[in-house]
Each structure stands twice: as C-alpha cells, then as structure tokens.
Amino acid sequence: MASPVETEKNPIDVTVIGGGLAGMAASIHLSRAGLRVLCIEADVADTDPVGESLDWSAPDLLKTLGLPMQSLLDQGIATYKRHVVLKLRNGSEQHYVPGEWLGKPPFNIDLRTLHVDRSQLNRAIREIFLASGVTLIADRVVQVETTGRSVDAVLTASGERIASKWFLDASGSAASLFPRTFKLPAYEYGPHKVAMWDYFSVSESIEGTTLHTDGAGPRYMEWVWQIPIHPDTISVGYVSPGESVKEKRQRGLTVQEIFLAQLERFPDLRGLVQSTDSPRTTSFRCRVYANIAGPNWLVAGEAASMVDPMTSNGVTAALRQGAEAAELIIRYRNRGRISRLAGAMYGQRVLSLARFFNSAIENVLYDWPIRNRIGPFQAGDMYTIPAWSLNVVYSRLRPRGFVSTTFFRLLVGSLRSLIGLFHWICSRSGPSPAVSAAALSG
Numbered sequence: 142m143a144s145p146v147e148t149e150k151n152p153i154d155v156t157v158i159g160g161g162l163a164g165m166a167a168s169i170h171l172s173r174a175g176l177r178v179l180c181i182e183a184d185v186a187d188t189d190p191v192g193e194s195l196d197w198s199a200p201d202l203l204k205t206l207g208l209p210m211q212s213l214l215d216q217g218i219a220t221y222k223r224h225v226v227l228k229l230r231n232g233s234e235q236h237y238v239p240g241e242w243l244g245k246p247p248f249n250i251d252l253r254t255l256h257v258d259r260s261q262l263n264r265a266i267r268e269i270f271l272a273s274g275v276t277l278i279a280d281r282v283v284q285v286e287t288t289g290r291s292v293d294a295v296l297t298a299s300g301e302r303i304a305s306k307w308f309l310d311a312s313g314s315a316a317s318l319f320p321r322t323f324k325l326p327a328y329e330y331g332p333h334k335v336a337m338w339d340y341f342s343v344s345e346s347i348e349g350t351t352l353h354t355d356g357a358g359p360r361y362m363e364w365v366w367q368i369p370i371h372p373d374t375i376s377v378g379y380v381s382p383g384e385s386v387k388e389k390r391q392r393g394l395t396v397q398e399i400f401l402a403q404l405e406r407f408p409d410l411r412g413l414v415q416s417t418d419s420p421r422t423t424s425f426r427c428r429v430y431a432n433i434a435g436p437n438w439l440v441a442g443e444a445a446s447m448v449d450p451m452t453s454n455g456v457t458a459a460l461r462q463g464a465e466a467a468e469l470i471i472r473y474r475n476r477g478r479i480s481r482l483a484g485a486m487y488g489q490r491v492l493s494l495a496r497f498f499n500s501a502i503e504n505v506l507y508d509w510p511i512r513n514r515i516g517p518f519q520a521g522d523m524y525t526i527p528a529w530s531l532n533v534v535y536s537r538l539r540p541r542g543f544v545s546t547t548f549f550r551l552l553v554g555s556l557r558s559l560i561g562l563f564h565w566i567c568s569r570s571g572p573s574p575a576v577s578a579a580a581l582s583g
C-alpha cells in the first residue's frame with residue numbers, strides 16, 4: 142500500500158473514496174482504461190465485511206474483474222448457490238429456483254450463482270486492484286470541497302488535500318459523502334434495522350441460501366439467514382427492526398442473548414447455540430438517493446443506494462454501479478465533464494432498481510398485508526419472480542442511453558406500482574396484526 146501521495150507532484154485523474162466492492166470495481170475498470178486512480182479507504186483492515194449470498198447477475202460482474210465463477214470455487218472463496226429456501230418455524234419450507242426459461246436463449250443465464258466468503262473475496266479483488274496500478278491510501282475523507290455542483294478536492298483526517306479531475310464516492314451507506322455534501326433527495330424504506338451474525342462449523346451444508354422466519358402472522362417480519370460460505374462453514378445472521386432490538390436491550394438482554402434466543406426459535410439452528418461468542422453487528426436504513434451524478438463526480442454502491450439484505454442484491458448493485466460509473470468517466474475523460482443526460486440516466490437506473498427492490502421487499506414480505514393474505518410462500522414467489530427477472534433483463538439489455546433506460550424505468554415503475562396497489566388492497570381486506578409476535582418473544 143502506498144504512503145499518502147502528494148497529488149501536485151503525482152497528478153491523478155480519479156479519486157475514489159472507499160475501497161469496498163463498488164470502489165474497488167470502479168478503480169480496476171478505470172485503471173485498466175489508463176486513468177491514474179487514487180483510492181482512499183478508511184478501514185484497510187476490512188472489518189466484518191457482509192454480503193455473502195449473491196444474486197444471479199453477480200458472477201458475470203466478478204468475471205469482468207478477473208474472477209470467473211470456477212476460479213472462485215477452485216480457490217475455496219465461494220460455494221454454489223442453486224436456490225433460496227424459505228423455511229418457517231413449523232418446519233414447512235418452499236424452494237425458489239430460477240425458471241428453466243432463464244437458462245435458454247435469449248437469456249442464457251447460468252442457473253447457479255454463488256455464496257462467498259467476503260473476507261477472502263475482498264482480498265482476491267484487492268490483489269487485482271493493486272496489480273492494476275491503483276494507488277491505495279489508508280485515510281478517511283472528512284471534508285469535500287466544492288464549487289457549485291463540481292467537486293474540487295477532498296480533505297482527509299491526516300490533513301491531506303487531494304485534488305483531481307474526477308471523483309467517485311463509493312463510501313458506503315453509513316457515510317454517503319457526496320449525497321450528504323450536496324444534500325441530495327433521498328427515498329427511505331422500512332424502519333432502521335439491525336443485523337447480528339456469526340459463523341459456525343457444520344458437517345454438511347446445502348447449496349442454497351435459507352431464510353428462516355415466522356411466516357404469516359407478525360405485523361413486521363424478522364428473519365434469520367443461513368448461508369454456506371464454505372462446505373463446512375455457515376454464516377447465520379438475524380435481521381430485525383432497530384426498535385425491537387432496542388426494546389430487548391432495555392429489558393437487560395445482551396446482544397449475544399438476543400442472537401441466541403433467535404437461533405433457539407428455529408429447529409435447524411438450535412444446535413448452533415452452544416458455539417457462539419459475541420456476534421458481529423451492524424445497523425442500516427434502506428434508502429436511495431436521486432441525482433447521484435454531477436459534472437465531475439458520481440456516487441456508486443451503497444453510498445448511492447442501500448438495498449435490503451434479503452434481496453441479495455447489494456453485491457450486484459455495487460459491482461454494476463462501480464462498472465457503470467467508471468464507464469461514464471472513461472467516456473467523458475477528454476471532454477472533462479459528464480454529459481447531463483448520461484449522468485441523469487445513470488442516476489435513474491440506480492434509483493429505479495433500488496426503489497423497486499426496497500419497496501417490493503417491504504410491501505410483499507416485511508409488511509403484513511400481502512404476506513398474511515396470500516401466505517408467505519406465495520409472497521416469496523410474488524417477490525422473487527419479478528426481482529430475479531428484472532436483474533436478468535438488466536444484464537441482457539444493458540440500458541445506457543435515453544431510450545433503453547426509459548424503457549427499463551417504465552417496466553420497473555409499473556411492477557412497483559402494481560405491487561404497491563396489491564399491498565393497498567390487501568391492507569384494506571384483512572385485520573391488522575396488533576403487535577409482532579416475534580417482537581414480544583425472546
């Protein structure tokens with residue numbers, strides 16, 4: 142890793158803030174195109190990375206970085222994900238598998254995707270990133286200097302002032318540096334949520350992601366993920382509204398006790414209770430910003446849009462947005478500023494997809510009306526069929542210009558409105574559960 146750079150002596154073309162997936166993906170694409178890239182990362186130790194169950198579009202995006210599916214499997218970084226299982230406390234379960242038609246022309250999608258060990262994946266991408274010539278510095282951006290809608294420089298905690306022609310904000314959802322600097326409009330979804338998770342050794346695992354939940358009943362759904370990141374290691378995590386965790390903490394429960402109580406509730410997970418210390422935790426709010434492109438800057442990854450973990454769409458979004466943001470800088474490198482239309486189209490694509498994923502998962506699964514009306518298994522179908530198909534259509538259509546982006550936005554907007562309408566109808570046709578049973582237990 143390089144020591145802090147003197148940017149006047151070593152001019153750089155692009156400053157990338159954040160060396161997570163979006164920042165590293167963008168840096169690699171930019172550097173391969175011959176741009177001089179400086180990436181500033183506050184946590185080079187990469188503490189507790191998340192994002193282990195990948196959507197079907199992610200493997201192709203990893204391949205463009207130099208990490209084809211087979212090499213990730215051969216290196217023990219990934220396991221196959223062939224389906225998603227929704228498993229209820231009463232033992233019933235439903236398997237969600239991508240439709241056979243997706244594997245046939247014109248889609249030709251590989252019907253397998255991956256679970257990944259995120260620490261190992263991040264290390265593998267970082268090797269490619271450093272080998273591609275990107276300069277990485279360990280520092281934290283604390284201030285953004287602007288003139289009008291342009292970014293001039295960023296100031297770091299160690300006192301560096303870093304100026305460049307182009308900037309990419311990939312600082313993640315907790316920081317969202319440019320959206321906050323430019324006070325960009327935000328759309329928020331669902332309550333603040335808390336996730337707590339840990340890793341367990343198992344004798345065998347299945348080639349799928351399992352979501353454990355109560356199913357029909359609770360007003361707002363809480364759930365536990367089970368992801369086989371290695372054939373003998375599973376990641377298990379509990380996601381809950383922050384208020385529910387706060388209330389349990391006020392009753393004197395520790396984070397570990399809250400986590401263990403959740404594992405106890407599901408027959409498959411009870412056996413794990415003896416082998417956990419203090420779980421890792423994080424909190425988040427699902428949200429997406431509008432207008433995420435300026436004349437010489439863009440926002441990518443969770444800094445632009447935080448999609449709910451249940452959608453398994455964050456990794457795809459980060460890699461895809463990193464690639465598209467890099468594409469725009471490369472296209473406009475000689476002109477010196479991104480065309481307003483191209484920047485607006487990029488922003489619209491990010492906005493429409495994040496709004497769809499977040500509103501669909503909230504309306505169909507987290508919230509009670511649709512889940513209780515048609516049952517959790519059919520609600521699972523109602524979410525997965527359009528959500529998985531949209532990602533496939535996006536990967537194949539590769540919308541970039543006005544016409545393809547508008548077509549895609551209309552498609553996504555119509556699906557979102559239909560689901561919103563159905564949620565409204567269901568909320569009027571059944572009694573509202575008063576208090577979450579899950580929130581009262583444990």
Ligand SMILES: Cc1cc2nc3c(=O)[nH]c(=O)nc-3n(C[C@H](O)[C@H](O)[C@H](O)COP(=O)(O)OP(=O)(O)OC[C@H]3O[C@@H](n4cnc5c(N)ncnc54)[C@H](O)[C@@H]3O)c2cc1C
Pocket residue numbers: 158159160161162163164181182183184191192193194195196280281282283311312313314316318336423425441442443444448450453454455456457459
């Ligand atoms: C609990 C949970 C579970 C998830 N599970 C899944 C899943 O199963 N599948 C899936 O696809 N997605 C999942 N996601 C989402 C996925 O992990 C993320 O969308 C993805 O990793 C985001 O990558 P990113 O590069 O945008 O952000 P990050 O990985 O957050 O990277 C941002 C980087 O910026 C750095 N940074 C922050 N501020 C500054 C600053 N001021 N200066 C310099 N650097 C800074 C940070 O240190 C960080 O390294 C999950 C998310 C959560 C919260």
